[in-house]
Amino acid sequence: MALNLVKLCVGVDSVEQLQGWLDRHDGQPTMHTTRMTPKRKDEILAGGSLYWVIKRVIQVRQTVLDLEEFTDSEGIKRCNIWLENKLVRTAPSPRRAFQGWRYLKAEDAPADLTEHAGGEDLPDELRRKLIELGAW
Template identity: 70%
Template structure:
Protein backbone atom coordinates (compact mmCIF):
# COMPACT_ATOMS: atom_id res chain seq x y z
CA UNK A 1 0.00 0.00 0.00
CA UNK A 2 1.38 3.39 -1.01
CA UNK A 3 2.65 5.90 1.50
CA UNK A 4 1.77 9.59 1.05
CA UNK A 5 3.41 12.90 1.90
CA UNK A 6 1.73 15.85 3.64
CA UNK A 7 2.97 19.39 2.98
CA UNK A 8 1.85 22.93 3.76
CA UNK A 9 1.02 24.86 0.62
CA UNK A 10 2.88 28.00 1.69
CA UNK A 11 1.79 31.16 -0.07
CA UNK A 12 -1.52 29.74 -1.29
CA UNK A 13 -4.83 30.82 0.18
CA UNK A 14 -6.93 28.57 -2.03
CA UNK A 15 -6.90 25.70 -4.49
CA UNK A 16 -7.16 28.35 -7.22
CA UNK A 17 -3.80 29.79 -6.06
CA UNK A 18 -2.25 26.32 -6.36
CA UNK A 19 -3.81 25.94 -9.84
CA UNK A 20 -2.28 29.28 -10.93
CA UNK A 21 1.14 28.20 -9.62
CA UNK A 22 0.82 24.88 -11.48
CA UNK A 23 -0.17 26.65 -14.71
CA UNK A 24 2.80 29.04 -14.42
CA UNK A 25 5.42 26.42 -13.59
CA UNK A 26 4.17 23.50 -15.70
CA UNK A 27 2.05 24.80 -18.58
CA UNK A 28 0.32 22.45 -20.97
CA UNK A 29 -0.31 19.65 -18.51
CA UNK A 30 3.35 18.77 -18.03
CA UNK A 31 4.44 17.25 -14.70
CA UNK A 32 5.31 19.88 -12.13
CA UNK A 33 7.90 19.82 -9.37
CA UNK A 34 8.12 21.04 -5.81
CA UNK A 35 11.56 21.33 -4.21
CA UNK A 36 12.10 20.64 -0.54
CA UNK A 37 15.14 20.24 1.70
CA UNK A 38 14.75 16.73 3.10
CA UNK A 39 14.65 13.56 1.00
CA UNK A 40 12.18 10.85 2.13
CA UNK A 41 13.86 7.67 3.32
CA UNK A 42 10.78 5.67 2.29
CA UNK A 43 10.98 6.53 -1.41
CA UNK A 44 10.01 3.06 -2.67
CA UNK A 45 6.75 3.08 -0.65
CA UNK A 46 5.85 6.56 -1.87
CA UNK A 47 6.46 5.66 -5.52
CA UNK A 48 4.01 2.76 -5.26
CA UNK A 49 1.19 5.25 -5.96
CA UNK A 50 1.58 7.83 -3.21
CA UNK A 51 0.31 11.39 -3.38
CA UNK A 52 1.33 14.75 -1.98
CA UNK A 53 -1.56 16.05 0.13
CA UNK A 54 -1.55 19.86 0.29
CA UNK A 55 -2.59 21.69 3.46
CA UNK A 56 -4.11 25.04 2.48
CA UNK A 57 -5.20 27.42 5.25
CA UNK A 58 -4.77 24.65 7.88
CA UNK A 59 -6.96 22.16 5.97
CA UNK A 60 -6.02 19.31 3.64
CA UNK A 61 -8.01 20.19 0.52
CA UNK A 62 -6.26 18.67 -2.49
CA UNK A 63 -3.72 16.06 -3.53
CA UNK A 64 -1.40 15.34 -6.45
CA UNK A 65 0.03 11.95 -7.43
CA UNK A 66 3.79 11.73 -6.90
CA UNK A 67 5.53 10.60 -10.09
CA UNK A 68 9.13 10.65 -8.86
CA UNK A 69 11.47 11.81 -6.10
CA UNK A 70 14.80 13.16 -7.37
CA UNK A 71 17.75 14.03 -5.18
CA UNK A 72 20.01 16.85 -6.41
CA UNK A 73 22.48 19.44 -5.18
CA UNK A 74 21.58 23.10 -5.67
CA UNK A 75 23.90 25.94 -6.73
CA UNK A 76 24.91 26.56 -3.09
CA UNK A 77 25.92 22.92 -2.62
CA UNK A 78 22.85 21.99 -0.53
CA UNK A 79 21.22 18.61 -1.14
CA UNK A 80 17.55 18.91 -2.06
CA UNK A 81 14.58 16.76 -3.07
CA UNK A 82 12.55 17.47 -6.20
CA UNK A 83 9.05 16.01 -5.83
CA UNK A 84 7.76 15.45 -9.37
CA UNK A 85 3.96 15.71 -9.43
CA UNK A 86 1.15 14.84 -11.78
CA UNK A 87 -0.43 18.19 -12.74
CA UNK A 88 -3.97 16.95 -11.92
CA UNK A 89 -5.27 18.44 -8.66
CA UNK A 90 -7.67 16.03 -6.96
CA UNK A 91 -9.92 17.68 -4.41
CA UNK A 92 -10.28 15.81 -1.13
CA UNK A 93 -12.65 15.85 1.80
CA UNK A 94 -11.46 18.66 4.07
CA UNK A 95 -9.29 17.50 6.97
CA UNK A 96 -7.94 20.05 9.48
CA UNK A 97 -4.20 20.02 10.26
CA UNK A 98 -2.03 22.05 12.60
CA UNK A 99 0.94 23.95 11.15
CA UNK A 100 4.26 22.11 10.83
CA UNK A 101 7.54 22.57 9.02
CA UNK A 102 8.75 20.56 6.06
CA UNK A 103 6.71 17.54 5.09
CA UNK A 104 5.27 14.56 6.96
CA UNK A 105 4.47 10.99 6.01
CA UNK A 106 0.74 10.31 5.73
CA UNK A 107 -0.46 6.73 6.10
CA UNK A 108 -3.08 5.60 3.57
CA UNK A 109 -5.67 4.99 6.30
CA UNK A 110 -5.22 8.58 7.55
CA UNK A 111 -5.55 10.22 4.12
CA UNK A 112 -8.83 12.02 3.42
CA UNK A 113 -11.07 10.59 0.71
CA UNK A 114 -11.23 12.14 -2.74
CA UNK A 115 -14.32 14.20 -3.46
CA UNK A 116 -16.48 12.54 -6.08
CA UNK A 117 -20.07 12.10 -7.14
CA UNK A 118 -20.31 9.27 -4.58
CA UNK A 119 -18.98 11.32 -1.65
CA UNK A 120 -20.57 14.64 -2.63
CA UNK A 121 -19.09 18.12 -2.67
CA UNK A 122 -17.19 17.71 -5.94
CA UNK A 123 -19.43 20.16 -7.80
CA UNK A 124 -19.39 22.93 -5.19
CA UNK A 125 -17.84 26.17 -6.40
CA UNK A 126 -14.40 26.65 -4.84
CA UNK A 127 -15.39 29.90 -3.10
CA UNK A 128 -18.39 28.20 -1.44
CA UNK A 129 -16.26 25.19 -0.43
CA UNK A 130 -13.66 27.56 1.06
CA UNK A 131 -16.31 29.47 3.02
CA UNK A 132 -17.82 26.24 4.43
CA UNK A 133 -14.35 25.15 5.54
CA UNK A 134 -13.67 28.55 7.14
CA UNK A 135 -16.98 28.35 9.03
CA UNK A 136 -16.11 24.86 10.25
CA UNK A 137 -19.28 23.30 8.86
CA UNK A 138 -17.46 21.04 6.43
Template identity: 50%
Template sequence: MALHMIKLCVGCDTVEELLAWGHGDAGVGKPWILRTRQTPKRAVEMVDGGSVFRVFKGVILCRQPILHIETVGEGVHARCELSLDPQVVRVAPTPRRAFQGWRYLEPKDAPADLSMEAFGDVPTDLARQLREAGVW
Protein backbone atom coordinates in the same frame (compact mmCIF):
# COMPACT_ATOMS: atom_id res chain seq x y z
CA MET B 1 0.53 0.21 0.51
CA ALA B 2 1.25 3.73 -0.71
CA LEU B 3 2.66 6.35 1.64
CA HIS B 4 1.74 10.00 1.23
CA MET B 5 3.42 13.33 2.00
CA ILE B 6 1.68 16.35 3.50
CA LYS B 7 3.05 19.84 2.88
CA LEU B 8 1.93 23.38 3.61
CA CYS B 9 1.07 25.39 0.53
CA VAL B 10 2.89 28.69 1.00
CA GLY B 11 2.08 31.62 -1.27
CA CYS B 12 -1.34 30.32 -2.36
CA ASP B 13 -4.56 30.69 -0.39
CA THR B 14 -6.79 28.57 -2.64
CA VAL B 15 -6.57 25.57 -4.95
CA GLU B 16 -7.38 27.88 -7.86
CA GLU B 17 -4.31 30.01 -7.08
CA LEU B 18 -2.17 26.85 -6.93
CA LEU B 19 -3.50 25.76 -10.33
CA ALA B 20 -2.78 29.16 -11.90
CA TRP B 21 0.73 29.22 -10.42
CA GLY B 22 1.54 25.62 -11.32
CA HIS B 23 0.33 25.80 -14.90
CA GLY B 24 2.26 29.00 -15.45
CA ASP B 25 5.45 27.55 -13.95
CA ALA B 26 5.46 24.04 -15.43
CA GLY B 27 3.15 24.41 -18.39
CA VAL B 28 -0.19 22.68 -18.92
CA GLY B 29 0.06 18.88 -18.95
CA LYS B 30 3.71 18.73 -17.84
CA PRO B 31 4.76 17.25 -14.46
CA TRP B 32 5.17 19.76 -11.64
CA ILE B 33 8.46 19.79 -9.75
CA LEU B 34 8.26 20.23 -5.98
CA ARG B 35 11.63 20.90 -4.35
CA THR B 36 12.39 20.14 -0.71
CA ARG B 37 15.55 20.08 1.37
CA GLN B 38 15.36 16.51 2.57
CA THR B 39 14.87 13.40 0.46
CA PRO B 40 12.33 11.11 2.13
CA LYS B 41 13.91 7.93 3.48
CA ARG B 42 10.71 6.11 2.49
CA ALA B 43 10.68 7.47 -1.08
CA VAL B 44 10.10 4.06 -2.68
CA GLU B 45 6.82 3.70 -0.75
CA MET B 46 5.74 7.17 -1.84
CA VAL B 47 6.30 6.62 -5.56
CA ASP B 48 4.18 3.47 -5.42
CA GLY B 49 0.81 5.27 -5.50
CA GLY B 50 1.50 8.08 -3.01
CA SER B 51 0.43 11.71 -3.28
CA VAL B 52 1.41 15.11 -1.92
CA PHE B 53 -1.50 16.48 0.13
CA ARG B 54 -1.54 20.29 0.35
CA VAL B 55 -2.57 22.34 3.38
CA PHE B 56 -4.07 25.80 2.73
CA LYS B 57 -4.65 28.02 5.78
CA GLY B 58 -4.92 25.06 8.15
CA VAL B 59 -7.07 22.84 5.89
CA ILE B 60 -6.05 20.01 3.55
CA LEU B 61 -7.84 20.73 0.26
CA CYS B 62 -6.12 18.81 -2.53
CA ARG B 63 -3.52 16.26 -3.53
CA GLN B 64 -1.25 15.48 -6.47
CA PRO B 65 0.02 11.97 -7.26
CA ILE B 66 3.80 11.52 -6.97
CA LEU B 67 5.41 10.31 -10.20
CA HIS B 68 9.11 10.28 -9.30
CA ILE B 69 11.46 11.29 -6.46
CA GLU B 70 15.08 12.21 -7.11
CA THR B 71 17.96 13.68 -5.13
CA VAL B 72 19.87 16.34 -7.08
CA GLY B 73 23.20 17.89 -6.16
CA GLU B 74 25.73 16.64 -3.64
CA GLY B 75 26.73 17.30 -0.06
CA VAL B 76 25.29 20.42 1.56
CA HIS B 77 23.82 21.44 -1.81
CA ALA B 78 21.77 18.24 -2.22
CA ARG B 79 18.03 18.76 -2.62
CA CYS B 80 15.05 16.55 -3.38
CA GLU B 81 12.84 16.98 -6.43
CA LEU B 82 9.42 15.37 -6.54
CA SER B 83 7.79 15.11 -9.95
CA LEU B 84 4.04 15.48 -9.47
CA ASP B 85 1.16 14.64 -11.76
CA PRO B 86 -0.28 17.91 -13.14
CA GLN B 87 -3.75 16.61 -12.22
CA VAL B 88 -4.82 18.26 -8.92
CA VAL B 89 -7.40 16.15 -7.07
CA ARG B 90 -9.63 17.92 -4.58
CA VAL B 91 -10.16 16.12 -1.28
CA ALA B 92 -12.61 16.44 1.59
CA PRO B 93 -11.53 19.58 3.50
CA THR B 94 -9.71 18.34 6.60
CA PRO B 95 -8.28 20.58 9.35
CA ARG B 96 -4.53 20.27 9.95
CA ARG B 97 -2.30 22.19 12.36
CA ALA B 98 0.69 24.10 11.06
CA PHE B 99 4.08 22.39 10.85
CA GLN B 100 7.42 23.05 9.17
CA GLY B 101 8.70 21.25 6.10
CA TRP B 102 6.75 18.13 5.21
CA ARG B 103 5.47 15.05 7.00
CA TYR B 104 4.55 11.50 6.05
CA LEU B 105 0.81 10.84 5.85
CA GLU B 106 -0.40 7.28 6.30
CA PRO B 107 -3.20 6.17 3.92
CA LYS B 108 -5.59 5.61 6.83
CA ASP B 109 -5.23 9.31 7.79
CA ALA B 110 -5.56 10.70 4.25
CA PRO B 111 -8.75 12.62 3.38
CA ALA B 112 -11.05 11.06 0.79
CA ASP B 113 -11.22 12.42 -2.75
CA LEU B 114 -14.19 14.63 -3.56
CA SER B 115 -16.52 13.75 -6.37
CA MET B 116 -16.98 16.95 -8.33
CA GLU B 117 -20.14 15.53 -9.94
CA ALA B 118 -21.74 15.07 -6.53
CA PHE B 119 -20.95 18.50 -5.13
CA GLY B 120 -20.28 20.70 -8.14
CA ASP B 121 -18.06 23.73 -7.65
CA VAL B 122 -18.54 24.29 -3.90
CA PRO B 123 -16.64 27.35 -2.61
CA THR B 124 -13.69 26.43 -0.37
CA ASP B 125 -15.04 28.35 2.65
CA LEU B 126 -18.42 26.63 2.44
CA ALA B 127 -16.79 23.21 2.07
CA ARG B 128 -14.64 23.86 5.17
CA GLN B 129 -17.67 24.97 7.21
CA LEU B 130 -19.68 21.92 6.14
CA ARG B 131 -16.77 19.64 7.07
CA GLU B 132 -16.35 21.29 10.49
CA ALA B 133 -20.08 20.93 11.14
CA GLY B 134 -19.87 17.22 10.33
CA VAL B 135 -22.33 17.53 7.44
CA TRP B 136 -19.82 16.65 4.74
Protein backbone atom coordinates in the same frame (compact mmCIF):
# COMPACT_ATOMS: atom_id res chain seq x y z
CA MET C 1 0.00 0.11 0.28
CA ALA C 2 1.20 3.53 -0.91
CA LEU C 3 2.52 6.14 1.47
CA ASN C 4 1.73 9.82 0.99
CA LEU C 5 3.33 13.12 1.88
CA VAL C 6 1.62 16.20 3.31
CA LYS C 7 3.09 19.68 2.90
CA LEU C 8 2.07 23.29 3.47
CA CYS C 9 1.32 25.13 0.24
CA VAL C 10 3.07 28.35 1.29
CA GLY C 11 2.02 31.53 -0.47
CA VAL C 12 -1.13 30.01 -1.92
CA ASP C 13 -4.52 31.18 -0.67
CA SER C 14 -6.83 28.91 -2.65
CA VAL C 15 -7.04 25.80 -4.79
CA GLU C 16 -7.84 28.08 -7.73
CA GLN C 17 -4.57 29.96 -7.22
CA LEU C 18 -2.60 26.68 -7.18
CA GLN C 19 -4.49 25.52 -10.29
CA GLY C 20 -3.55 28.77 -12.05
CA TRP C 21 0.10 28.08 -11.34
CA LEU C 22 -0.23 24.54 -12.70
CA ASP C 23 -2.02 25.80 -15.81
CA ARG C 24 1.11 27.75 -16.76
CA HIS C 25 2.97 24.44 -17.13
CA ASP C 26 0.87 23.25 -20.10
CA GLY C 27 0.05 19.85 -18.61
CA GLN C 28 3.69 18.93 -18.00
CA PRO C 29 4.73 17.36 -14.68
CA THR C 30 5.60 19.95 -12.05
CA MET C 31 8.41 19.94 -9.54
CA HIS C 32 8.55 21.04 -5.92
CA THR C 33 11.95 21.27 -4.26
CA THR C 34 12.36 20.50 -0.58
CA ARG C 35 15.36 20.20 1.72
CA MET C 36 14.87 16.69 3.04
CA THR C 37 14.56 13.54 0.92
CA PRO C 38 11.95 11.02 2.10
CA LYS C 39 13.64 7.80 3.22
CA ARG C 40 10.57 5.73 2.25
CA LYS C 41 10.84 6.53 -1.46
CA ASP C 42 9.68 3.12 -2.72
CA GLU C 43 6.46 3.30 -0.68
CA ILE C 44 5.70 6.81 -1.94
CA LEU C 45 6.39 5.89 -5.56
CA ALA C 46 3.99 2.93 -5.25
CA GLY C 47 1.05 5.29 -5.91
CA GLY C 48 1.47 7.96 -3.23
CA SER C 49 0.39 11.58 -3.46
CA LEU C 50 1.44 14.92 -2.05
CA TYR C 51 -1.46 16.37 -0.05
CA TRP C 52 -1.38 20.17 0.00
CA VAL C 53 -2.38 22.13 3.12
CA ILE C 54 -3.90 25.44 2.00
CA LYS C 55 -5.00 27.85 4.74
CA ARG C 56 -4.52 25.16 7.44
CA VAL C 57 -6.69 22.61 5.62
CA ILE C 58 -5.75 19.73 3.31
CA GLN C 59 -7.81 20.51 0.22
CA VAL C 60 -6.10 18.85 -2.76
CA ARG C 61 -3.53 16.26 -3.70
CA GLN C 62 -1.17 15.57 -6.59
CA THR C 63 0.21 12.15 -7.52
CA VAL C 64 3.95 11.81 -6.88
CA LEU C 65 5.77 10.70 -10.02
CA ASP C 66 9.36 10.67 -8.77
CA LEU C 67 11.69 11.78 -5.97
CA GLU C 68 15.05 13.05 -7.16
CA GLU C 69 17.81 13.78 -4.65
CA PHE C 70 20.48 16.29 -5.71
CA THR C 71 23.07 18.66 -4.29
CA ASP C 72 22.56 22.35 -5.03
CA SER C 73 25.22 24.90 -6.01
CA GLU C 74 25.92 25.63 -2.33
CA GLY C 75 26.58 21.95 -1.57
CA ILE C 76 23.26 21.41 0.24
CA LYS C 77 21.36 18.18 -0.40
CA ARG C 78 17.82 18.72 -1.64
CA CYS C 79 14.98 16.71 -3.16
CA ASN C 80 12.85 17.46 -6.22
CA ILE C 81 9.38 16.01 -5.83
CA TRP C 82 7.99 15.46 -9.35
CA LEU C 83 4.20 15.72 -9.43
CA GLU C 84 1.48 14.95 -11.92
CA ASN C 85 0.09 18.23 -13.26
CA LYS C 86 -3.43 17.47 -12.03
CA LEU C 87 -5.08 18.48 -8.78
CA VAL C 88 -7.52 16.10 -7.12
CA ARG C 89 -9.78 17.79 -4.59
CA THR C 90 -10.07 16.04 -1.25
CA ALA C 91 -12.44 16.16 1.67
CA PRO C 92 -11.23 19.04 3.86
CA SER C 93 -8.94 17.94 6.67
CA PRO C 94 -7.68 20.60 9.12
CA ARG C 95 -3.95 20.58 9.95
CA ARG C 96 -1.78 22.59 12.32
CA ALA C 97 1.20 24.44 10.91
CA PHE C 98 4.46 22.51 10.59
CA GLN C 99 7.74 22.80 8.74
CA GLY C 100 8.82 20.66 5.82
CA TRP C 101 6.71 17.66 4.93
CA ARG C 102 5.22 14.76 6.86
CA TYR C 103 4.37 11.19 5.94
CA LEU C 104 0.65 10.46 5.64
CA LYS C 105 -0.53 6.86 5.73
CA ALA C 106 -3.13 5.90 3.14
CA GLU C 107 -5.68 5.05 5.83
CA ASP C 108 -5.25 8.54 7.38
CA ALA C 109 -5.49 10.46 4.09
CA PRO C 110 -8.68 12.41 3.37
CA ALA C 111 -10.94 10.91 0.72
CA ASP C 112 -11.13 12.39 -2.75
CA LEU C 113 -14.19 14.60 -3.13
CA THR C 114 -15.58 12.25 -5.74
CA GLU C 115 -15.81 9.72 -2.90
CA HIS C 116 -17.36 12.27 -0.52
CA ALA C 117 -21.12 12.50 -1.03
CA GLY C 118 -21.99 15.67 -2.93
CA GLY C 119 -18.60 17.27 -2.31
CA GLU C 120 -17.63 17.64 -5.94
CA ASP C 121 -20.83 19.56 -6.70
CA LEU C 122 -20.36 22.34 -4.15
CA PRO C 123 -19.31 25.75 -5.46
CA ASP C 124 -15.76 26.59 -4.34
CA GLU C 125 -16.85 29.65 -2.35
CA LEU C 126 -19.44 27.64 -0.39
CA ARG C 127 -16.91 24.87 0.29
CA ARG C 128 -14.42 27.50 1.52
CA LYS C 129 -17.02 29.03 3.87
CA LEU C 130 -17.94 25.61 5.27
CA ILE C 131 -14.26 24.89 5.92
CA GLU C 132 -13.81 28.26 7.68
CA LEU C 133 -16.84 27.56 9.87
CA GLY C 134 -15.61 24.06 10.68
CA ALA C 135 -18.86 22.68 9.26
CA TRP C 136 -17.21 20.28 6.86
